[in-house]
Amino acid sequence: MSFDPTPLRWIELDLPHPEDPERKLTLKTDGPFALRKWYRFPDSDEKIELHVDLRTPKGGLLGCLACGHKELFTRKVFNVTLGISIVVVAAILVLVLPQPMSYIALAVAALLDFILYHVGKEEVACYACDAVHRGFDKTPKHPRFDRTIAERIKFGEKAVMGSPMRKGGTADAPEPEH
Template identity: 35%
Template sequence: MNVTYVCPHCERMNRLDWTPERTALACAHCRRELRTPADAFADGHLRRCLVCPSTDLFIRKDFPQRLGVTIVVLGLAASCIPWYYARPVWTFAVLFATALCDLVLYLIMGNALTCYRCGAQYRGLDERDQHGGFDLATHERYRQQAARLAELQDRTERERVTQ
């Protein structure tokens, strides 16, 4: 399994191969180790994040979203050329080809398991039955929690400076 995460100590991206037998994730930059919870794997499935204490994980396509948006925008822009020359059949052919390209990429790309809280990504797992897709309510809960913690830290820092 491949794990991609941001080290909580040095805040730099790490990517490493991990097996359930290992007991820690080692940062390649600051050399600190994160102990992995013993209960993270059960019955051969990842039950919780290895980086943070979250059990909320979701499955998404392992494909760069910017590249997907770029393909759609380029297809739209390319379809404007035949539309300008009053060729609606060619316009729809370009749009159909763009949609077909997007469908093929969707079918051949693998999945990644992602943590809502810290954003750690796990590749090389078959977790479709264990975890669901993205849930906006869960994402919003973690986003609001992070915003409140950041606001509290800012307020504490300002109070400390004024004293």
């Protein structure tokens, strides 16, 4: 009997719908290498080609798999439902608990939300097409959101605060200073 010890390692890719950019289609596969090159959107004749050549041999990202743009940013995935639930529970406790205890409940809620945010998962989003990548290897690292990049992509030459694109895009770029 043979046994494959490699665990499932989910990746998710949120792709903008070709006809309706407000809609996203989430592709979920067992790891970055299970992604195919071509997909067809449900209820659309458009075929989309993924830029699978922008994957590193370890499953990291050199650019956006959806559009091929080389500038991406990393952001935290905050569990909004859980975060709000904690605040709601704390608010109820404040009403029912006597004075010193209610302050403690508030402090605990703030601490829980802080922890939730900081240990939360991260996702990598594309400046150009808004596609979101989850579960890919963390190297090369794409820094957090930089508004000078976003501005250049939005306004092009007319961008007042735009910064030129770094060679190789945002892969292993330093964090923005502002």
